[in-house]
Amino acid sequence: MVSLAHRAVLLARPPQFAGIEAPSVPDVVGRARLDDAAGEGAFRQVRQAVLAWLGGRKAVEATLSSGLHQLDERRTLAVANTYADDGTEAATRIQLNERNDSGFWSTTMTACTQTHGGLVISVELECADLAHGVHPQPPGLIRELLDVLPVCDGPSRLTRMPIAIHAEYVDYLRDVLMSPDRRMPVLVAAKPLAHHGTWERRWRDITRGAAGMASLYLLTDLAAVDAFRGLVYEYHRVAPGAVRTFLPEVDPAWRADGHRHRVLSFGRLSDRADHAWSNVVGSVQQMSRSAAVPPSLNEVTFPGIDSETAARARRHALDAAADTGTGEGDLRAEIAVLTGLLTEADTQISDLTAGRERLARQLAAAADAHRRSEDDLDLQVVEHMETLAELDQARAELKQLRSILHRRGRSHDAHPHLATPSPPAGFEELLDRIGDLPLIAFTAERRRALELDDTDARRAPVWAGKAWQALRALNSYAEHSTSPTGFPGDFYAFCHRPPIGAEPFPANKVAMDESDRVQNHPAWAKERMLPVPPVLDPTGVMLMTAHIKLESRGSISPRIYFVDNTAGPTGQIIIGFIGRHLTNTMT
Known part of the structure; x- marks a missing residue:
């Protein structure tokens, strides 16, 4: 049995192949990993899948014998094998390289035995110099391997x-x-x-x-x-x-x-x-990027077409140079040999430079990922502490209220059994629930809110939960404002000092206006011209500056923009925007 993963990473390793124009530093856009491929015929099945894939690509009489095969002026096929001391096959590497109008493409399949038995297999797709609009997809070889190998992930x-x-x-x-x-x-x-x-x-x-x-x-x-x-x-x-x-x-x-x-x-x-469906695939591929490469794949070498062949070629060249005579023809021959050695040295220097660039890019990517993880962790700690503070405050108030009820002989009212609906799992569910809030009028673009689900699948449920609390607080404010007794203040005042029976939102997350710089900036102000019912403005849009912060850090930092029309013709709160942070001095 085997288990397979697909992984997309950045890797700068420009392979050198005869007959193919050297590409710029390519990216590995796909890598599939198969573990524990058991059975004596595993290598044979792997080759069967490779041949089926090559046949689908119309490779000319592809051969899987060891060596470098020039298929045509734009395609090469490199095959290498290694063997254990007992003569059994230990590893194989097959690489197809091609340059066409869309760019440079290199697909590498590596299979090697593992110490505990079975095979581990890697399939990589490297691309460089891609034409505009070309979007690489995972190697088709992965699907061919799925057809011939029993691939499992756990059960x-x-x-x-x-x-x-x-x-x-x-x-x-x-x-x-x-x-x-x-x-x-x-x-x-x-x-x-x-x-x-x-x-x-x-x-x-x-x-x-x-x-x-x-x-x-x-x-x-x-x-x-x-x-x-x-x-x-x-x-x-x-x-x-x-x-x-x-x-x-x-x-x-x-x-x-x-x-x-x-x-x-x-x-x-x-x-x-x-087009959110494409994010399903994107998220799966993103998760695959974190899959570790087995040590056996990183350690396998193929001297047959790498170091051994190069060393043999250098020895032959040096012997040829040493055996030349002193005549003009001999000297010309020696110069040609030495020129070839210099060319080879230049190639090796280029390889080393590319390797250094690859490591630098990997280090930079790792540092960036580490930074993002640290930022995310810091944000979660802050939010957790805020939640604990709110919970402690609520518990203290509950304890005091229960004590008052007990002293007044109303113990049965001190422990009510209240049904609490669960928060929405995302913004799609949030938008479906807005109809449950009668004093909220949603005029915003649904698309902008739904994009939050696609932007960060891990954070979206948290944002949606906060947005639901904010909308309920706005609805509660509207209920009090439109009641016979009214409420003598705006939404911030309502949250800062909520009346009895109110459902507030943290006041430090509420801003009733934007800065003068934002409002006086034409482009930024235009972003805040948001849809409203025609009864509020015949143009159908109005400048909205009051907003609620669903998150205070990060590049997304979602916001809710609203207009308080509880004293106007609608008697409602108009929601003109739910989405990622609009442009301001900090973005």
């Missing part, structure tokens, strides 16, 4: 096409999701209630892009959907037409865990103008 089979799950097999799917041995994501889709061409095309594109990087499953009908929901509860369910990305370590009994596993609804998948 889950990895396949080119999704595995159909009928109602009687949902137990197996639940076990896959909960398995501690699984390290890759699982994509679970549920068929729509009716045929839908756009949905089917996009699900097909998702499975094609994620094959080998995630397990793929399809709930075949409503009976399977209902049976699956019965096992994983509402928190982890997959509705008809939806696609859910399950990360490792699923806990169906924990409501909060459901937020980790992102859902893309049928409405978004079937909307031709909505």
Whole structure:
């Protein structure tokens, strides 16, 4: 059995091949890793997959014998093998390089034995000098390997096409999701209630892009959907037409865990103008980038076409130079030999320089990733401390109120059983819930809010939860403002000193105006001309400066912009914007 992952990283290693114009430093845009490929025929099956892939690319009579093969003026095929002391094959490397109108492409497949048995296989796609608009996709060789090798991730089979799950097999799917041995994501889709061409095309594109990087499953009908929901509860369910990305370590009994596993609804998948489906593949590939390369792959060398061949060529060249005579012809021959050695030295220097650049880029990327992780951790610590402070304050107030009720003989009122709805898992669910708030009028672009779900899948549930609290606070303020007694202040005052029965939002997250510099900057002010009902302005837009901060740090820092029209013709709060931070002096 084997387990496979796909990984996209940056790597600067320009390979040198005869007959191919040297590219600029290429990027590795795809890497698939297969572990523990068992069986005596594993190497044979790997070659079978390579030949099938080469045949699909119309390679001319491709041969997999060791050496460098010039397929044509634009393509070379390099093959190398190593053997153990007992003569058994230990590793093989096959590399196809081609330059065409779209750029330089190099696909490398490396397979080697592991100390505990079986094979580990890597497939890499390197690209450079790409034409405008060309977007590399994972190597097609990955799918060929899936066809000939039994590939598994823990108990889950990895396949080119999704595995159909009928109602009687949902137990197996639940076990896959909960398995501690699984390290890759699982994509679970549920068929729509009716045929839908756009949905089917996009699900097909998702499975094609994620094959080998995630397990793929399809709930075949409503009976399977209902049976699956019965096992994983509402928190982890997959509705008809939806696609859910399950990360490792699923806990169906924990409501909060459901937020980790992102859902893309049928409405978004079937909307031709909505391209969020591509983020499903993108997130799977992003997760694959963190997969570690096994040491056996990093340590394997192929002297047959690398150092040994180069050393032999140098020895022959030096011997040829030493054996020349003193005549003019001999000297010319010696000069030619030495010129060749200089050319080879230049090539080696170029290789070393490229290697140094590769390491520098890797170090820079690692430093950037570390910085982002540190920033994210710092932000989470701050938010956690804020939450603890709010919780301590709420507990202190609750304790005091309960004491008062007990002293007044109303102990039964001190411990009410209140139903508390769970926060929305994302902005799509948030927008669906706004209708539950009668004094909130949402006129903003849905797209801007939904983009937050796509921008950062980990942070989006937190932002959506805060946005829901903010909207409920605005609705509570509107209720008090439009009541017979009214409220003598704006939303900030409401949050700073909330009246009895109010549902406030942290006042330090509320700003009732923008700075003069922002309002006087034409472009920045134009961004804040946001949609309103025509009864407020015949043009349909109005300058909005009052806003709520859903996050105070980072480049996204979502905001809610609103207009207080509780004293106007609508009697509502108008929400003109939910989305990432608009331009100001700090962006």
